[in-house]
Structures are given as C-alpha cells and as structure tokens.
Amino acid sequence: MSAEELRRERVETTEELRRTQDAFGSSSWASRAVGGGGGWRLDYGGWISPAFTSSADNDRDRAAQDALDHTWDMDLRLYTKLLSRSGKSQLYARFKTTHASNSRASEAVRKSDWIQPAVDMLYYSASIQAGSVKNTLTAGRQFILVERGVSFGLTVDGLGYEMQSRRNRLQIFFARQLPGDDNVDYLAKSPGRSKRFFYGGEWIWKYIRGQQVGLMTVFNSDQNDGSADAAGQKHQIDSQYYGIGFEGNIFARLSYWVHHVRETGKTHSDFATTLSADKIGIDAAATNLGLRYFFPTRISPSVYFEYASGSGDADAKGNTSSTTGGSGSLAGSGAGGKDRRFISFGGLSLGYALAPQLANLSAYKLGMSLKPFGYVSSAFWNNMTIQPAYYEFRRKSSTGATSDPYTVRAAGQSNDIGSELDFTWSWVLWGDLQYQFKYGKFMPGHAYDSRGTETYLRLKISVDL
16 A cells, blocks of 8 residues: 555544444443542453455556555454543553565565554543533543644644533644654655654634634644765755634535645755755645535435645655755755645545545545445445545646656646546444445546556455454
8 A cells, every 4th residue: 555545544443443432342340449439431342354455556667567466454453441430531542463464576575564562542531521611631642633634633642632612622732753653754764763743733613503613733843863864865844734624514415614724844955956954945735625415315325526735846856755856946845945845744535546645736536425225224234335436636736746656747748647436335234343345446647658557456344352
C-alpha cells in the first residue's frame, strides 16, 4: 500500500475500534475496595482481522516487474478498560501485533514479517460536569482529529482537553508524534524515528439548529535532526495550519460541508540552490467541500459529491518530502520564492488505487451508498452496505509534481491525471463478525508519458473476541 493508503487504513482502524472504547466486550466488576468502595467496571476483549491485499503495477512502472504483488496480514488487538461507576473516569489500554506474509518478485523483498507487540492506545481520561458544560481531560496515547482531517489526524502521545456544551465544542491539545511514525522527509537521517511536537485547537459553534461553524489551528514543531545529508541537503519543516469550516443541512435530507485550510511556516529549499542554508516560507492551501442527499427509503440510499484541492509548486520535484523543491528558476519553492505545496499530517480518502496526497491536486468525487437488502427484516441481510465511487484527478500546477512518483508530461500538454472507479462492500454478518471488500482501478490520463492502469483489491474480515 502507498503511504497515503497506510495512513487511511490507520484512521479507519481507529474508527472501527472506537467501539471498544465505549465499554463493550466482556466485562465484570472489579473489587469494590478499588475506588473507595464505588467500584470499577472492568472491560476487556480483542479484535482479530485477517486481510488480503493485492495491487497490480503498484510500483507504478509497467516496464519493470512489481516488487510486491500481494500480502496477507493478520492483525491482532487486545484491549482492557477500567471505568468508574460514575462513568467520569476511565483507563484504557490497547495492544497490537501484526504478521504479514508477502509474495515476492525478487529475493530483495522479504517474504514475511512480524511486527512485535506494541502499545496502540493508552490513556487516562477524567470528566467534570459544570452545569451544562462537560469538561474532559485526556492524557496518554490517543487519536486526535481536527476538522475533517485535511490538516491533522494522528494517533499521538500527549494531553487533550475538550469542552462540550449545547452550542459549543472546544478541543485543545499538546502532543508528540509517535517515535515510530514516518517522517515526511523520507530522505532525512533516521526517517523512521520522527520527532515532532503538535499543539493547537478547534472551536465549533452551533449557531443555528443544524448549522455550525468551526475555527482551527495546528502548529508543527520539527525536532528532527536538521543537519545536511551526504548530498548537502537539509531536511526540516515547521508548519502552521489555520482553517475555517461550515457544516449543516440545507434542508432535512441535504447536508453540506465547506472547509478551507491555510498552511504557512518555514522549510529548506532544494540543495541545488546557492541559498540552501536559508529557510524559505511556506504559502499553501487546501479546500474540501461536498453535498450529500439522503433518500427516505428502507434501503437507505444516499448520493454525494465531494471536491478536494491542494495547492502545488511549479518547480517542485516531488510532494512526498518537504525539501524536494525546485532550483529557484521559477517563483516556487526554490531560492527567493515560497514553497506552495500543501503538506499536512492528515488527509482525505481519495481512491484506493492511486491514493494520492492532497498536494498539487484537484479531485472530484461522485459516489453513493445503499443497503441492497434494507427491506428484509433479518438483521443478517439488513446490515449489508455497498458504496461505488468515481474520481477525476487534475493537476493544479501544470509544471509541478504530484505525490505519484511516476514521470508526468512536460508543461502545457495536459493536466489530466486520470480517473478511478472504486467499489466498497461492507457487511456485518453478526454482531461480532464483519466483512469488508475494497476494489479500485485507476485509469491514467494524458498527464503521463507512459503509465499502465493500476488495480487495488483488499479483503478484510474482523472478529471481536
């Protein structure tokens, strides 16, 4: 899977496992001596998921043999939770381990790998009710999402505060990126031992029934080694994100969302410039908007349209690192210019096969969702959902690169990156058994000199233990 697909898989898994944080699974009462006689509820359980993933031409070079054709993953999560009788305090811990068995096109690719057990989530939270306002403080390893995740959506170590009232929601956080997370500067020294601090917040105000406005800001403080590599290139990015968003209902069954995020800060230009020791400014932006209509029938159909756009840089060589800017020949990320690529610590679902980052890209998405057997009274069939989706991708800057590393045509020939057709089939067979099938096919456009179609397939079965 691409880095973006891996990030999205983490977000989806976090959302899927969120139910384990709501005191489900097997449970019992711990000794009432614990907690001063008030008693604590002990919840425990697990989640195991075998998954098969296949991708044709996933190295994006049809002239060369694929390095990886398919993989089998076995993902195991075990959790436990202590919840006070009042429900105002809780201690939650979740552990994970994964075994992957890969097909290989050469001896250079490992056939199988086992990721040793690690702490997936570990936090303590306490809530205080002050009149109509609920205040919650969370400390430890937790998942934090700002707006729709365009700028930030990560599992991090830190402190989080949330205030919730009838009309207002405020979250503030200070956190450190997990040490094992990839650094956005994949060419930097020790890219797998990232050191970043994030702090920021979001305020959402429900000003009219069914309508809300939100303001957000996130700061990224890069603590990675900024010394030059063997080629003389420095790698470091300190970015700030400021955003505003509107969500609500135009009428009962038609909802909308509009979000805009501005990125500023400092980073290094490409080492080919004579001013590579100096940092340059960041001037980037991203927009996400959409409409969704729900039909009031038993098969629960909905149709939606979504648009997402991230700015690009005319002379950037790539968008997967903060320092792959150009040589300064254009007013882009080179010397004397600004870096206009939108590089964030979040993202949106932009297709399974191409799975691009939202940098120098405009994406148009049209999809629908329905329960084909919603009219059947049996819950076994009623909980099946299918979701087809269609994408169109365009380059923002005709001379800039996208997150797809494959070579694109010269400027002025075409900004048509291509289109993609996705299909998702989700089925809750029983309460503890879930099935998910994903399929995507990307058809390249005229922005490529040579590019084969790319397919992606993933089958996952999840079982609650």
